[in-house]
Amino acid sequence: MALAFLPLLCGPTQAEEPENSPAMPLPETVSSAPPRSEAVLASQLLIETLFRLQDESAMGVAQSLPRQKDLLTEIGKQLLEAEVEDADDLAFHIAGYALSGGNPEVVDRFLASAALTGGKRRLLEACAAYMRGDRDAALSIFSAVAISSLPAFLSGRIALARAVTLADDQSLQQRDLQYAIAAMPGTLVEESALRRSALGFAQARKEEPFFTRLDRYCRRFPNSLYGEPFWEDITGAFAAWEFKDPLPRLERLKSCVRKLPEDRRSAVYLGLARKAALAGQQQLTQAAAGELRILADPGSSEYQTAQLYANLYAVATADDGRRLEALSQIVQDKLDPVEKSLLMAATTIGRSLNAPLSKANGGNSEQQEPVPLLERGDALLREASGLLDQARS
Numbered sequence: 001m002a003l004a005f006l007p008l009l010c011g012p013t014q015a016e017e018p019e020n021s022p023a024m025p026l027p028e029t030v031s032s033a034p035p036r037s038e039a040v041l042a043s044q045l046l047i048e049t050l051f052r053l054q055d056e057s058a059m060g061v062a063q064s065l066p067r068q069k070d071l072l073t074e075i076g077k078q079l080l081e082a083e084v085e086d087a088d089d090l091a092f093h094i095a096g097y098a099l100s101g102g103n104p105e106v107v108d109r110f111l112a113s114a115a116l117t118g119g120k121r122r123l124l125e126a127c128a129a130y131m132r133g134d135r136d137a138a139l140s141i142f143s144a145v146a147i148s149s150l151p152a153f154l155s156g157r158i159a160l161a162r163a164v165t166l167a168d169d170q171s172l173q174q175r176d177l178q179y180a181i182a183a184m185p186g187t188l189v190e191e192s193a194l195r196r197s198a199l200g201f202a203q204a205r206k207e208e209p210f211f212t213r214l215d216r217y218c219r220r221f222p223n224s225l226y227g228e229p230f231w232e233d234i235t236g237a238f239a240a241w242e243f244k245d246p247l248p249r250l251e252r253l254k255s256c257v258r259k260l261p262e263d264r265r266s267a268v269y270l271g272l273a274r275k276a277a278l279a280g281q282q283q284l285t286q287a288a289a290g291e292l293r294i295l296a297d298p299g300s301s302e303y304q305t306a307q308l309y310a311n312l313y314a315v316a317t318a319d320d321g322r323r324l325e326a327l328s329q330i331v332q333d334k335l336d337p338v339e340k341s342l343l344m345a346a347t348t349i350g351r352s353l354n355a356p357l358s359k360a361n362g363g364n365s366e367q368q369e370p371v372p373l374l375e376r377g378d379a380l381l382r383e384a385s386g387l388l389d390q391a392r393s
Helices: 037-059 064-081 084-098 103-111 118-132 135-142 152-165 170-181 188-203 209-219 227-239 246-257 260-276 280-294 301-313 320-328 337-352 373-392
Strands: 358-361 364-370
Touching: 037 064, 037 084, 064 084, 064 103, 084 103, 084 118, 084 152, 084 209, 103 118, 118 135, 135 152, 135 364, 152 170, 152 188, 152 227, 170 188, 188 209, 188 227, 209 246, 227 260, 246 260, 246 280, 260 301, 280 301, 301 320, 301 337
Parallel strands: none
Antiparallel strands: 358 364
């Protein structure tokens, strides 16, 4: 799994200074294998190339993803065949490789090397524990890490891993995410830490730090290949906020979103309209749909969907005739199945709420009284819910 979704990250203990391993004697016979220093350097360069490819994916370079997959396979193969006596020289790079979606067998193999010294051994033990999902064992090491003493390419990865491990303590988690953001600017580590930090603040409904993080994310990583699931989560969390008046906060969200490419802006507002409708946020639904209509081509499915959400809540208001007319003009074939059912339900509700419905009075079918509006609405909403359940199944 790539670092951006669930980083395989871990950290060393504070401080034992690595001991110098004794130099291995040179072989007496000529070998085709390069000297160990060259082999170590070649492995380090391959791993650093992997890091650069991952950083490209944060910048939106689509070709980087298949190249990463191939390179991860190649690095794993080479490290499984490498001299284990090189473990101490390669430990930091192996840790970075492990935290970036590497093969756990590589870590296990080098942990078996007697050449691996104390502090670096603990580092790889933490990697192994984290990759096994042993949170307690990993956290026992993370809590003692002095991450500022690590190489630059590793310190942010360790901070990010520690933040994931500390998911139950938001204060400590945000502290480590902040470190990762500052330690490795312009990298996938910063991108991933910004996503996690912004979403954490959104879920905690901490408005100021949320918008601060989100604005930085939009400025620095507008094209990230990992943005789509992030925005799904963000719009869901944003729609769950309880607003007396959502429009001022929507303006702040818009100031961030306008830094994104147009197609991504459209996707954000579409997602927000959907999530706001599910949350019963009428103003937010209509406002998000309005932003989507501005961006979408009138003939597109996005525009038809925007029309649905813009008129969804207004079908039973004083201008229901105009709203129902707008709903009737939506091209159903351009809607997703769930939204097609929602359109049918909304149209039915809008027409039926104003129809002269009646019910039997005292068992006398000839004596009738109007069905109360609320009762009619509840019945129609149950019918609409059934339609939506059928569409989802």
